[in-house]
Amino acid sequence: MRPIIFICALLPVLAGWAAESLSQRIDKLIAAKAGRQPLAEPASDSEFLRRVYLDFTGQIPTAEGARKFLANPSADKRAKLIDQLFADARWAETMADRFHVLLMERRGEEEEWRKWLVASxxxxxPWDAMAREMLAPEGTDAAKAGAWFFITKRLEKYGQNPTDHPGLTRDVGRMFMGVDLQCAQCHRHLTVKDYKQLDFQGLYAAYSNLRLQNPNDTIKVKWAMESLLKKEMEFGSVFSETKKTTGPRVPFGVPITIPEFKKGEEWAVKPDKKKGVSGRLKFSPLREIATRMATPENPYFARNIANRAWFLMMGRGLIEPLDLTHTKNPPSHPELLDLLAKELVAHKFDLKWLFRELARTQTYQRSSVLPKGGAPEHLFASAKERPIAAEPLLRSVLLATGERDRVTKLDEEDAHSLKSFGDLFQGAFANAPREPELAVTPTLKAALFLRNNEALLWLVQRREGNLVDRLIKLKEPAKIANEAFLTLLARNPSDAERAMVKSFLQKQPTLQNAVGDLVWALLSSTEFFVNH
Amino acid sequence: MNPLCKPNEHALSRRQWLGGMGGAAAAGALGGLVSPAVGEVLKQKEKQVLFIWLDGGMSQLESWDPKPNTQFGGPFRSIPTKLPGIHVSELMPRMAKKMDKICLVRAMRTQDNSHSAGVPRIQRGDPKNRGVIYPYFGSAVAQLMGPTASGLPPYVWVKPGSGGFKPTDAGFLGPKYGALAFGDGQPPPNFLRPATLSPEQDTARNELRRAFNFNYAQPRRKANNEANTYVFDTAEILLKRREIFDTSKYPQKEKDRYGNHLLGQHMLIGRKLLEAGCRFVKVNSYGWDTHGDHFNGTVSLVNRFDQAFAAVLEDLEATGQLDHTLVIAMSEFGRTPRINGHAGRDHWPEAWTIALAGCGINAGAVIGATNAQGTFVKGDEYDIGHMFHTWFRALGINPDAVEFDNGGQPLPIAHDDMGVIPGVLA
Structure with a gap:
């Protein structure tokens, strides 16, 4: 009876929506919630261009690319550019970058992990398949071995801390279900009623059961040995004497019964450390969790990735913080999150499809210039400025200064090699390990780097064929201003800015230094530093 | 309404970005160049903290709480002080003459006797375990009070060894409240303007940068650009005060008075940083973990501390800064009364002493006592949580009313079952 009523109730809605794309439905819901709140203007061509390039190619556009796009009169050039960038090989690389930072939170890099992300x-x-590969990695399949990194990096010891199994458990909940259960480890969560100690402990039963192992002949990466789980794990709240038990369990799900095996028959393949055989349990808590967590039947799973994809595109989640999903912390746009999650499931967790739909929305394509009277962030009435991570920032800086090719050819040991710059930019702009990078955060460290670092300043010294060289050869201040702005900011300067540049260049004793300083000032500007 | 979204978060987003800096300082940062006249901070009498950390555990028996001629008393005598009836170890002749300027709490009893856990546990105030990592006192003060009007980083740390940005002190407050560490008294990387860049050129290029930023930020949300402006300006302010780190320019007489050893020189840098207007200055000394040959080691350790501590108190008093600077000298615990087989003393959190002075502190008070042999506290004993309550109060912060905000979770700034130590506050 109930399913029929449900479908009937939805019929008019379905009929009305059938012809509409997801992106159009998104914009309707955003506009409906905004009500009388004025929406920002559509982003200018420059704003749009720079944004999609940073989001989907991991660097700013070239001056040439910007010039062509700005001059292109066709009405559908934005849609075409989105299609073009989604077909670009850099799309997968950029997604890999962004998911690496999101999932690993600056714990470190690993080649196989990166290969796995890019290949995926x-x-x-589909995201559910990716998630299952991370949640219960199959080490012997070389194509999937890289996925081990999500777990193994978190099992590495750091400082004087013991192996952080609770931290791994916490991150499984955070990253794949959008729930931070940390505070429910030792007792019920004190501020979030939905999170019970059982929800943490059920996951912990599976993820505390892992021991870090070194690479061997069959598994080429660090991996983790899953121990045999014979009985339910006991736990108790620090607030009471009562003891409870649980087997592996997906948070808010049903407990998984631990089957009994005759002694010696627990393994499908017996582990042998000496021979490098990881073994395969007949009952693997990890596999049980993975198949039950990363599935449409678990509503948290689809909503989490929908919310995170939205966050990556809009700079703010529909649920904030991203990992505090519970009934008392509803989404800013409940119907929208429901819609995204439902459509994602209908499209079999196709992230590329979802990102493309998001890129096509007016919401994504709005200007970061506020509408008159301002706009509260949670209405998405204007674009939110987002951070540019250390890696795309470096790529953009090298591209803009025209030093990419030179730097790439230098020996690794050289102070101006790609590797040296990579280390410098990570040091200056990346967060400390285990600190999420979620918002624009200017730091003193970064400011000192931009102001005084010799390698950074080397980039704005004149050298054959680099940006400063090209600008100096233009001679005329107006031309210099135009080219500098286009190269660094993907836009033309305003008349006022052109005048500022002119007066600056004329006041300085040498054009050579002055042009370097102009490039530096643009490079160190807030506009360059954020994805706006 | 979203319970995690407090209305003031939006209104105060700028404050959040700026690392909790107050309105006055923010206005200064926005006005472009912030270059306070020297001594402006002194004039404003903003509250500051000098936190002297003697890492490894100073022996209370060879310093503030001697028990000569007892079973565990050790070889040193005690000497009378400016305070009638109060004695300290003979290793502290200078401080003995200044006892009327400080306050001792001789009844500390804390919970941890290991360094690895004890150091953070003590500096985080050992609050109730709520599964979160609490900030060190310096980060807490940086967040709660922000930078002074000087615009200098609010939490700086002068220490031997590595320097740079130490985000972990900040715990859940987030890395921006971490310490800026001057390792071996040296400034952080990229601190100095390269020789290839003239000051005029630097000024000109930054003016241009500011002008570009102004154009960009005007029609947009202000927070990001304000935060960016703030960190660039702070870099400039630091650069202007670079003479602080050039100890070769310090008068020799001054250096000698603080002592020609690391603690002395670092204390001197610490004083200059306080004068320049840093909100919270931690001066760190290592090597106090004297499990072996304790008495020989202690002679030089305590002597150096005595010299540097007396010198800094003298200077802070002379400039009037002591009135608004809370001074704390302490370790993660004391040392065992029992002398081990290596003529050493081990870790002893059961009965030890913390010395305080300055802002809001009852100068000349000696609070609490240990028993005749110095083994345990006699009478009321105090934990580090009590101390945090007392410090916050001395700084004008009410720990019963002010809370931290950990992403929507309100958390007490000091142990919620403890309170101020009676008699310590003036």
């Missing part, structure tokens, strides 16, 4: 996005592997 390149093949447009």
């Amino acid at each position: 996005f390149k093949a447009n592997k």
